């Protein structure tokens with residue numbers, strides 16, 4: 060597949076470094092124990108217990124943790140593994156397998172206008188992530204426009220406009236209280252006509268996935284895009300705060316049902332939280348993580364790389 | 375699908391009650407489920423360990439009430455232990471000379487700004503003169519957000535733009551409050567990671583300059599295992615006086631509340647239950663405990679019900695439900711009323727046993743299915759609704775025709791109803807065994 064947007068090797072390395080750095084903090088915390096766990100020692104019952112504890116503390120979740128540990132135990136038996144470092148390799152494989160997804164994103168395919176919808180619960184980091192994405196893709200030669208379809212939260216439009224100015228991309232808005240669908244309609248027209256843009260990223264209001272009416276509203280926004288642009292929205296990103304516990308799975312499930320999310324942006328990885336819930340999201344819902352947020356500045360974003368992510372946990 | 379603790383415990387406890395006696399092995403089996411469920415509810419791993427140890431100690435101990443099955447006894451102990459850990463709700467401390475200074479702190483995106491506005495409104499309603507302070511100079515438009523909210527509520531906002539250091543803004547605000555006779559100053563600080571040294575030092579400075587009476591950690595109910603570290607560090611650095619749990623209107627089980635209470639021992643002062651400025655409630659430990667256990671939130675349900683339907687009806691419906699007199703009319707009535715109130719599954723989860731019930735009826739009761747249930751029950755005679763056992767094959771055919779469904783659909787509904795009825799009877803029986811006839815694990819329920 061021809062890609063408009065291809066990362067250079069250096070960029071990939073920089074991404075890995077950023078992810079690695081952000082995980083460094085985590086590693087010194089509870090995940091750090093994973094590393095010490097995997098000194099080449101004899102396997103004992105305690106090894107397994109500690110492993111379980113470490114995964115659960117990383118918000119991987121009881122079910123996924125038990126399944127992972129059981130699988131690795133089984134393989135350890137079958138393959139006659141005796142040392143913790145051997146088990147480490149097997150565990151890494153199994154964790155990687157949970158995150159396995161095709162690398163291609165619809166976002167990177169060439170087309171006249173690509174529409175990206177960004178959704179999530181309140182405060183997860185949608186607007187900030189959109190600013191980061193806008194900069195990332197603008198730097199790679201895309202003509203980016205943002206749509207301020209969070210017309211609900213006080214000053215949400217202003218927040219996006221400030222980011223737009225900083226990044227140097229246009230923001231289409233109709234102010235607070237406007238119909239989000241109408242904003243998206245306008246924004247698509249603007250992209251196709253006056254702005255000649257090829258990438259539209261839509262900021263939506265934060266909403267709890269259990270709110271029936273708000274989820275319906277989101278479906279409507281999605282439909283507006285679908286009617287105007289062939290196969291739009293081409294990507295629907297769920298922005299998930301890495302600090303979130305097991306509720307993350309419920310979030311992903313509901314948003315998938317309502318607007319068919321295509322990927323996750325995992326934010327706030329610069330904190331101590333791991334975002335271990337993405338293993339369950341990836342496995343149970345088949346939704347891959349695409350980007351990670353590693354800070355509050357506009358460059359604090361990296362492509363998600365499963366190998367780096369898992370690898371870094373064991374460093 | 376998540377299995378709620380109720381479901382899991384019910385399975386374990388079904389087994390236990392069949393054996394009739396509580397041995398240490400029984401308790402161990404139950405504790406495994408309790409442990410897993412608490413972890414699923416996001417209670418911190420280490421906190422769970424301590425909690426389970428406490429519960430186990432009490433469960434294996436002597437206190438077995440005559441009126442309870444061993445299973446019920448264990449649920450009761452877990453529930454009580456959670457309530458004890460959650461602690462009693464506490465009001466804001468507004469003693470001493472004015473202005474009282476309230477400082478809100480927390481991670482990014484936890485809901486501080488909205489909560490600041492909610493608190494200001496709440497305090498004004500109780501006769502205070504609040505002043506809001508825009509001390510988040512980092513997030514774009516954060517100041518503007520607070521100003522918009524202030525304007526909406528007609529509550530003044532002290533802001534000095536984003537160029538002045540936050541500690542200075544806060545100190546100025548307190549001075550202004552003193553001069554202009556504001557009685558409460560509510561400071562909205564920027565969200566920050568507890569590991570960001572510079573930002574944590576900034577909080578210490580603000581605290582030092584303004585001497586707040588209340589330092590409240592605003593935390594998201596969806597927080598996972600890190601809740602412990604977050605609360606602990608904030609507490610160590612700025613000495614918390616209370617917690618506010620936000621986004622409680624979602625479906626998060628909220629185990630983080632337990633974790634944060636355990637490490638800080640400061641009271642939970644409020645919970646945020648919506649985006650609107652009046653969506654701030656006092657904290658109810660019993661409801662929270664029920665929610666963490668996935669046992670439903672009967673009081674909230676009844677409150678919600680009262681808002682949409684008249685009290686008399688609610689009371690009698692609830693009473694019948696508690697007594698186990700539960701026929702198809704009640705079944706339909708419940709379903710209809712609950713549908714008026716919002717998403718079905720969310721509401722059903724609030725009734726004890728209903729979590730399991732919904733799943734036994736259908737994993738996901740959609741609106742379409744609901745219409746079908748309505749159609750089928752509406753096609754029954756009064757007598758049939760009261761005494762479903764009289765519905766024979768020919769009646770079934772008639773009902774199916776009348777409701778535009780199939781006999782199979784009717785059969786399915788009837789068997790679902792039977793399960794519901796059985797469950798209600800079980801629950802009611804538990805209720806009767808207790809002093810005051812209250813529902814087990816739901817102290818204070820004014821019914822039955």
Ligand SMILES: Nc1nc2c(ncn2[C@@H]2O[C@H](COP(=O)(O)OP(=O)(O)OP(=O)(O)O)[C@@H](O)[C@H]2O)c(=O)[nH]1
Nearest residue numbers: 181182183184185186187265327352353354482483
């Ligand atoms: N440390 C850190 N903070 C982040 C990250 N991403 C976003 N934030 C912060 O999280 C807070 C909320 O971010 P927003 O982008 O406003 O979140 P949102 O999802 O748009 O919020 P609503 O529109 O109110 O639902 C802000 O203070 C951001 O600076 C991240 O990767 N790391």
Ligand SMILES: [Mg+2]
Nearest residue numbers: 185186209215
């Ligand atoms: Mg936003």
